[in-house]
Amino acid sequence: MSIQQLRIIGVLVVLLFALALTACSSNEPPPAPVEPPAQTATTPSTTEVVEVPEEQVEIEPVAATEEPISAPDAAPAPEPEPAPAPDPEPEPEPVKRPLDSVRGIVDPTNSGWPREVEGLNGIVTVPAKPLRIITASVGHDEMTLALVPEERLVAVGSATKNATYSNVAALVQEKVEISRDPETIVAQSPDIVVTSPFFSVEGVEALQRAGILVVQTELKHDPEARINSILLMGYIFGEEERASEFADEVQARYDALVAVTSAKEPMPRVLALTQYSDTLWVAGSNSTEGGVITAAGGINAAEEAGIEGNQTTSLEGVIVMAPDIIIIPQPVEFGAEEFRQSLFEIEALAETPAIKNGNVHVVESKHFTTLSYWNIRGAEDLARILWPDDFPNPPADTFSLAE
Amino acid sequence: MQAAGLPSFRSYRLHHYRQIGVAARLAIGAPILLLLVLTVALVSLSLGPVDIPTSHVAWIVLSAFGIDVPAFGRTEQLVIEQIRLPRIIVGASVGMALGVAGATLQGLFRNPMADPGIIGVSAGGAVGAVVAIATGMTGLFFLALPAFAFAGAIAASLLVYGIAAVGGHFSMATLLLAGVAVNAFLGAIVSAIIILLPDNEALREILFWLAGGLDSRAWEHVWIATPLILGSAAVLLLLARDLNLLMLGDDEARSMGVRVGLTRVVLLATAALATGAAVAVSGTIAFVGLVIPHILRLILGPDNRVLIPMSALGGALFVILADTVARTIIEPAEFRVGVLTAFVGAPFFLLLLIKNKRQVYSL
Structure with a gap:
């Protein structure tokens, strides 16, 4: 490589660096002054200047x-x-x-x-x-x-x-x-x-x-x-x-549920188990399903086993967690019923309490996995499985909507 | 023929390894590795979320051979026989497949950086699996996922080979470039499906399949993958001498009586078959096919008569070990073995590269 070529490369590098610097500085948002929102015909707004502390996000x-x-x-x-x-x-x-x-x-x-x-x-x-x-x-x-x-x-x-x-x-x-x-x-x-x-x-x-x-x-x-x-x-x-x-x-719905479930003894050990392809998933602590299980008066078997969030496990993991009840919060379109059936066919699970007693239930997944008040409905569904005598009637099908 | 830009395997410093003959290297190395594989497999068999005393594991294994042993629990027996053992066998088979395919392709391409993915097998398997998951075919029958993955893997390798052989003139350089292009294309298909897929569950399935895993492997997976892999490994071992000669160049190989075209096709097809079978039952497990033959080549030399069988054992050992860690490290939850092989394999491989820089360069 000649001196001339090195010089050309050097110039190019400097130019690229300068361009990059320019690009970086142009990407920075200008220090926008906080202006009062415009008053419009449709949504007349305040004309007060909004004081935004430095650490606050400037949005408007x-x-x-x-x-x-x-x-x-x-x-x-x-x-x-x-x-x-x-x-x-x-x-x-x-x-x-x-x-x-x-x-x-x-x-x-x-x-x-x-x-x-x-x-x-x-x-x-x-x-x-x-x-x-x-x-x-x-x-x-x-x-x-x-x-x-x-x-x-x-x-x-x-x-x-x-x-x-x-x-x-x-x-x-x-x-x-x-x-x-x-x-x-x-x-x-x-x-x-x-x-x-x-x-x-x-x-x-x-x-x-x-x-x-x-x-x-x-x-x-x-x-x-x-x-x-x-x-x-x-x-x-x-x-x-x-x-x-x-x-x-x-x-009110939550209180009505918990009033019954919190007094129940002994609390059954419940495992929220799903299978996608060949992979088994369980819901441990800090999971939506875990919250539903607790509200319904159950003990989350996965949480008890030290599992946090939604994690994969093995059949051996299921055996170790030894749930009294298995719920399958998995859409039926994704093979929930077939998975339920298959659990009964696995010989190694035969001594697991939930399998032994036939306590494996497919539940409405969207009540268990959504991140909203609909989880209360999931807890109501589960409470009917756990305590059928206390909840003989189906819960209200829906919640009220804004008018 | 020598692919442009690839390091020449003519420069193999075989004299380093000639001091110990092929038979001696195999006679020393193979029993050691085999013993390691069996030991690790036995240890793996006794580890898992269900606490089974080692003595019970031994009794269960011995009872399988009809030996009278003290009593053990029925659940313990089922855990060993139905959960751990098939999983370990599938793991060993997958490792074996990736090891022998990696060694073969590194020889064929005369490039120590080649791995089974280079002929599109892994990417093809991924497309097959992703299509099966995205279209809901996995719910139709038990082995739909491995069947689609296997079909995808084989179709992709045929496509790559077909491109390289267009016009009746086969070229290894074209094969390499076709592999790169087809891999990129198939990767784009997988990405497109992931982007367009509206179902969160299917997305989760795909991402986990792509990360590679041996969870829930059953005897059915053993029956569909292991015979194919063992058969492929045997064919590759039989062709190891011809592969050695091909590494010297086509003319040299031809002068030594090798039917260059046919041998190359058989080697490629067999490596693809082994990898396809592995991908079908485990997803894409990274790094095994690259790192195991490479490490063994550094230790044992480039002679494929040693390298191929040792890569089979080395691959099996590595995958069993990685899977044991994957299923016990956060028990009763599981880690993905494919992630672990890359986590462990990559730094180890880099360390080895740095330590043996001069030797690697000569390969």
Whole structure:
């Protein structure tokens, strides 16, 4: 290699480095000043300057200043709520449940707009009541439909439309379908996107860069967290009263169940077992199925064996866990019944209590795996299996919906 | 013929290994490795979530040979006979298949970096399995998944070979490049199916199959894979001498009486068959076909009459060992053996490469 060639390569490297530096610096968002949201005809908003501390996520500049909160091309929306007027002391709406203990609400005394919530992506200011909502998660879609009129949920993912996974599939068949591509969400001009922790950080950032208001909320497995999610989402959507009413409904069903199941002795050891291809899966601690088993008055055999979350296991693992009851929260389309039958044909499992006593049950998987209040329904289903004398009648088929 | 850019196997420094003859190397190495395989298999047989005393394991094994032994539990016997033993045999077979196929292809391509995936077998098997899962065929009959994976593996290798033999003129360089292209194409098909698949469960199945595993292997898997693998290994061993001559170049091989074209086809087809059978029952288990023959070549030299049988034993040993760790490390949950082989194999392989840089370069 000659000196000349080396020089050319050196120049090229310097040029590339300079280009890379330029590209990096141009990707950084400009230090956007926090501007007051624009007041529009459809959603008159406050003109107060929102004070955002440094550590908070800046969300609103593009959406709030350049786009009306309710997109102009939106389908005829219901009459907007009374304008969140720039009144320094907005008239509080009647709220049944106190919001003080709801995780994620920054100022529970503020029932006007703008309001702040703290999601996993930081503190987010919601400037006005969102009329066009997208959630990008089956569990969130289920909760949203319980809280707001159906037309305010403008688009859903394919899983929410799929009755195998979703408990609200029948309600959303006509809705626009979004995908994992943030552009499909942006195209629907949502006022807000409420996402689960499973939505990628890159996706959240892409939506925020496009000026979309994003709140990423937790999705935990315990019933208390479910109530918290309902109240928090109700607050985000400006539907505190409905959220309070709905939380009471869910709480009442849960309390009625637990009142019976918590007093039962001895508690049977239950294993949530599924099989996809040849791989066996069990649900341990911190799994949705585990929460359902506990609520129904059972002991999660996988949790007891030290398994955390959803993990693969072997037939030997099943033998060791020695469950009294095996439930199969697997869609029938994915061979749940065949799997149930096959368990009885495995000689090595013959002495496992659940197999020996014929206590293997295929259950409705979407009640057990969704991350929403529908898990209460799963617990009710399971309680009927565990304690048939105490729960002779089938539970209510569904939950109430927002009107 | 020498593929462009590939290191020449003419430069084998066979004299390093000539000091110990083929028969001696086999006579020393094979019993040692075989003993290791049997020992590890026995240890593996006594380990698992169900606590079975080692003495009971021994009695269960001995009773299988009709020897009178003290009593043991029925469940213990079933766990050993129906769960652990078939799994260990499938693991050994898979390791054996990947080992012999890797050794053969490294010889054929005259490239120590070749592995069974190079002729599209693994990618083809993956497409077959993914199609079976995505279309719900796995629910139709018990062995649908291995059947589809095997069909995919064989179809892909035929396609790669067909491309290399287009116009009646076969070229190893074209075979290599066709393998790269077909692998990329089949990988794209798998990715496309994963992206477009709406079912979470099917996605989970696919991802786990692709990670390679031996969970829930039963005697049915032993019967469908092991005879094919043993037969393939035997054919490759019989052709080991011809493979040695092919490594010297086509002209040299021809002058020594080797029917170059036919031998090459048989070697390729047999390696594909062994790998296809392995992929069908285990998914894609990474690194075994590359690392085992490579390590053994560094230790025992490049003579395929030694390398092929030793790679069979070495592969079996490695997979049984990895699977034992996979199924006991987080018991009663399981780890994926394919992930573990790559985790363990890759750093070990790199270490060996660095330590034996000069020797590897000469290969």
